[in-house]
Amino acid sequence: MATILETRHADVMPLGHAPQDNYLTHGRGFLSWALTLDHKRIGVMYLCAVCSAFLLGGIFAMLLRTELLMPKNGPEDVFLFTRDAYNQLFTLHGAIMVFLFIIPGIPAALGNFILPIMLGAKDVAFPRLNLCSFYLWLVGALFFVLMLVTGGLDTGWTFYTPYSTSTSTAVVTAVFGAFILGFSSIFTGLNFIVTVHTMRPPGMTWFRMPLFLWAIYSTALVQVLATPVLAITLLLLIAERTLGIGIFDPALGGDPVLFQHFFWFYSHPAVYIMILPAFGVISELITTFSRKHIFGYRFIAYSSVAIAILGFLVWAHHMFVSGQSAISAMVFSAITFTISIPTAIKIFNWLATMYKGSISYATPMCYALAFIFLFTIGGLTGLPLGTLSTDIHLHDTYFVVAHFHYVMMGGTLIAFLGALFYWWPKMFGRMYHERLGQISAVIVFLGFNATFFPQFIMGAKGMPRRYANYLPEYHAWHVASTIGAYTLGIGLVIAAIALIWGLYRGKRAPANPWGSATLEWQCSSPPPHNNFDAPPVVGDPYAIHQLVYDPDQSAWVPRQEKIVESEAMLERHTDAGTTGH
Amino acid sequence: MTLFRLLALPAAGEASLWLPEQASTVAASVDEAWWLVYWVSAVFFAIIVVAQVYFMWAYRRRAGWTEQKTAHHNFPLELTWSIIPSLIIVVMFVKGFLGFLDMRMPPADTYDITVVARKWSWSFIYPNGVVHPELHVPVDRNVKLVMSSDDVIHSLFVPVFRVKQDIVPGRYNYLWFNATKPGTYDLECTEYCGTNHSEMRTKTVVHEPGGMERWLEDRIEDIMKMPPIELGTLLYNQRGCSQCHMVDGKGGTVGPKFEQTFGNRHQFTDGSQAVGDENYIRESVMNPQAQVRTGFPPTMPTYKGLFREAEIRGLIAFIKSQNPKFKAEAEREYAKPAGETEAGDASPDSDLPDGGANGAASADEN
Known part of the structure; x- marks a missing residue:
């Protein structure tokens, strides 16, 4: 990819732009990528890696949706896959999507690229640790591949004991892969925390940080604090399977519910590792494409931190039917409800930001608008799952499947796509295909709803999840869901075409194609190797009105320098005035 | 509207x-x-x-519109x-x-049914000892399920009752409900448990007043009418014998294989010896610790009070038929239904209900 970009880049040089050193042309050859310490190159490598994982997980999703086109008559009746093959499909889909795609998706791929530039820094605090984190991801992914060829995995991505300690599939390989991926995640989180604390340039105060950075910072806290618990849990699982030490298996004196507590103590906070960065992305997109200052900056920033903290205290809401005491169920239900408040605040604030704006329908905004719609459904359907009596009915049904897909896919994936279109010009110096991008957003939105809305209805009626076979009464809903999944798949392919087309044929991107006021748009597209030659001037990240569109350059440029300065002064004064109390 | x-x-x-x-x-x-x-x-x-x-x-x-501060x-x-x-x-x-x-919180006065879940079937054990793969309950009565699992975690879910409870190996979990509408409903396993998880479904039958008692009697009737060897086979599979005793190369290895039980001389841990005959089998079921075979742990639980006479006859017939030398003799000897010899206990044929709703519900025995 790099060489193609370089040649194209060279082609365009004579068009009047000064030859310019950027991170893509700075150093050539395989080793200049493989051994790079540049956060931007590491981000690009991460992006290729997580997108490959997404493709693989998506293929598994298509296969399992295809199998569900037909109800079957008894255990011997087979449509396309045997029962065991189906069980592997949903396990692999879940495990790959969670561990290899969603968790590293926004933070490690986009966060790595954007965070230091947005912060005004030259790189992350520990560039070598950053590269190490990428290679740990690769090693973890290799273990997953090894697992695929040595018997697969059929435990569900949750590895519940004693099933996971008794099945004959390659559980130890998969679990060890997840263990390594956990370290990759910890290293990224640690790096971001230290970077945000120590590498802010003069003027970049905490409350001048863009909300994407607040979100990534909150995510990083969760990654560092929660992931070690997963590591310990997975090691204990390996110890039980290989050495026969009784920790979780009742036959050896262990307790299977203990595993669930350990597992969800990580995996519920992990839900916020997956969604918080998406919130950050949406805050950036809504403000930029509405041409409005973000509404309620502090409420949004604090709500990210609140979600990160509360996210640690709700894990047992996954276990309301496990037989835990009624008192603990009560406590976890109550805390679960409180987490809905900071989430609702964000949605209201995004809407208020759009109020009286100038709303563009560029592709990133199309995805952001789809996000608000889908994530609202995802969030609201969390309420009957947090309500104790209704959760008993809905637990482990398709209602839960639909709920977390609306959050994880309708939320995180849609935000990931929006972010990809938004930062694509910055990352590769070329614009994507706008019309195709918009079409992809519409198809993805329609296909997504067609796939997952029927699953809410099936779940409420009582269709259990992880079923290879189902009662004939659900047939029509399953067919609708599968057709939706194919539509969704087509939409995603179109999105990929719109982006990749841009690499080859796209217009050269200006430094600031969107009129955003955060720092990454101050450096060229693609950014130079060092991001900034001198520490950038830091102002209000949402002072969007200071940028005007220049049709000659098809780019947004600052208003007359002097006006900008005086306005920035004024802005600083008003900010100081309003934030003082 | x-x-x-x-x-x-x-x-x-x-x-x-x-x-x-x-x-x-x-x-x-x-x-x-x-x-x-x-x-x-x-x-x-x-x-x-x-x-x-x-x-x-x-x-x-659009043209003519700019954002407002x-x-x-x-x-x-x-x-x-x-x-x-x-x-x-x-x-x-x-x-x-x-x-x-x-x-x-289950109320105090409940009708208790024991539930055993395993990959991938259900056993519901009713107060009179009847074991059945379907859940049958009386209408308008508080029912409590006392549930355990033989292997991994399962979960019992009846959508129309809105109740669900995981069944965790190594402990008992409870579930209670009071069914208000007679009828036949779905019951599903909702905790992923492997290959045939999606086939681990059965029926819940809510009986009209009086129907539950009649259904239970019918099941006993069925037992009485079965040929003894067939009944013994059913009990062997349903009542836990197969967990420890091997037959045709399948089953547990904790206890002796049934191939050599009947007709062979056995050595016991107290030094005595005896030939495996009808009395020996009966004693081993009712009072297993009295004669523990050497080389096997004394872990067999007593089934005293848990089997009817006809069922014990069925077990004896089944175990005898497992020894190839006695197979033909057992088949001759136990040709008639197990309940035949105790006609006094069993209801006369004319009393049998016409097998309407209940008969249909119990058809799915395998």
């Missing part, structure tokens, strides 16, 4: 687009909580989407939209918690 009812406000207990019909006392309370959350969510969703769509239209970027924050407004949802979620939480407490 019909559409509205289907979407939102079904008549009490009926199925809607969302929920299945109600057939237990707790279902109404669960559904009330559901509709409360549903309507609150619908209103919030409508507010958000209407605002979003209106803004998307009214403030779309508005406040960057508004503390009273933000406080309002934080506090109002906070109050609403308190109502939801309380409603859900109170309903949950009712579901979790």
Whole structure:
């Protein structure tokens, strides 16, 4: 990819732009990528890696949706896959999507690229640790591949004991892969925390940080604090399977519910590792494409931190039917409800930001608008799952499947796509295909709803999840869901075409194609190797009105320098005035 | 109007687009909580989407429109939209918690059924010892399920009752309900348990008053009418013998294989010896610790009071037939139904119900 970009880049040089050193042309050859310490190159490598994982997980999703086109008559009746093959499909889909795609998706791929530039820094605090984190991801992914060829995995991505300690599939390989991926995640989180604390340039105060950075910072806290618990849990699982030490298996004196507590103590906070960065992305997109200052900056920033903290205290809401005491169920239900408040605040604030704006329908905004719609459904359907009596009915049904897909896919994936279109010009110096991008957003939105809305209805009626076979009464809903999944798949392919087309044929991107006021748009597209030659001037990240569109350059440029300065002064004064109390 | 009812406000207990019909006392309370959350969510969703769509239209970027400067924050407004949802979620939480407490605390006077879940079948053991793969319960009676698992975690779910409970190996989990509507409903395993998880489904049959007792008698009737060897085979598979005793190369290895039990001389741990005959088998079932074979642990539980005479005869016939030398003799000897010899206990044939609703429900024996 790099060489193609370089040649194209060279082609365009004579068009009047000064030859310019950027991170893509700075150093050539395989080793200049493989051994790079540049956060931007590491981000690009991460992006290729997580997108490959997404493709693989998506293929598994298509296969399992295809199998569900037909109800079957008894255990011997087979449509396309045997029962065991189906069980592997949903396990692999879940495990790959969670561990290899969603968790590293926004933070490690986009966060790595954007965070230091947005912060005004030259790189992350520990560039070598950053590269190490990428290679740990690769090693973890290799273990997953090894697992695929040595018997697969059929435990569900949750590895519940004693099933996971008794099945004959390659559980130890998969679990060890997840263990390594956990370290990759910890290293990224640690790096971001230290970077945000120590590498802010003069003027970049905490409350001048863009909300994407607040979100990534909150995510990083969760990654560092929660992931070690997963590591310990997975090691204990390996110890039980290989050495026969009784920790979780009742036959050896262990307790299977203990595993669930350990597992969800990580995996519920992990839900916020997956969604918080998406919130950050949406805050950036809504403000930029509405041409409005973000509404309620502090409420949004604090709500990210609140979600990160509360996210640690709700894990047992996954276990309301496990037989835990009624008192603990009560406590976890109550805390679960409180987490809905900071989430609702964000949605209201995004809407208020759009109020009286100038709303563009560029592709990133199309995805952001789809996000608000889908994530609202995802969030609201969390309420009957947090309500104790209704959760008993809905637990482990398709209602839960639909709920977390609306959050994880309708939320995180849609935000990931929006972010990809938004930062694509910055990352590769070329614009994507706008019309195709918009079409992809519409198809993805329609296909997504067609796939997952029927699953809410099936779940409420009582269709259990992880079923290879189902009662004939659900047939029509399953067919609708599968057709939706194919539509969704087509939409995603179109999105990929719109982006990749841009690499080859796209217009050269200006430094600031969107009129955003955060720092990454101050450096060229693609950014130079060092991001900034001198520490950038830091102002209000949402002072969007200071940028005007220049049709000659098809780019947004600052208003007359002097006006900008005086306005920035004024802005600083008003900010100081309003934030003082 | 019909559409509205289907979407939102079904008549009490009926199925809607969302929920299945109600057939237990707790279902109404669960559904009330559901509709409360549903309507609150619908209103919030409508507010958000209407605002979003209106803004998307009214403030779309176009010639002649520029963005207007508005406040960057508004503390009273933000406080309002934080506090109002906070109050609403308190109502939801309380409603859900109170309903949950009712579901979790079984009343004192319950009709208890033991449930054993295993990959991938259910055994329901009724108070009179009948074991059946379907859940049968009387209507309008508090029923408590005492549930355990032989292998991995399973979960018992009856959608029309709105109840669900995991079944965790190594402990007993309880589930109670009071069925309000006679009929046949689905019962499903909802905790992933391997290959045939999606086939681990059976029926729940709620009987009219008196129907439960009649159904249980019919099952005993069935037992009495079975050829003894067949009955013994069924008991061997259903009542746990196969966990320890091997037959045809399948089953557990804790206890002796049944191939050599009948007709061979056995050495016991107290030094005595005996030939395996009808009395030996009977004694081993009723009072197993009296004669423990050397080389085997004294772990066999007693089945005293758990088997009827006909069932013991069935077990003896089955075990005898496992020894190839006695197979033909056993088949001759035990040709007649197991209950035949104790006609006094069994109901006369003329008393048999016509096998209407209950007969159909019990057809799925394998």
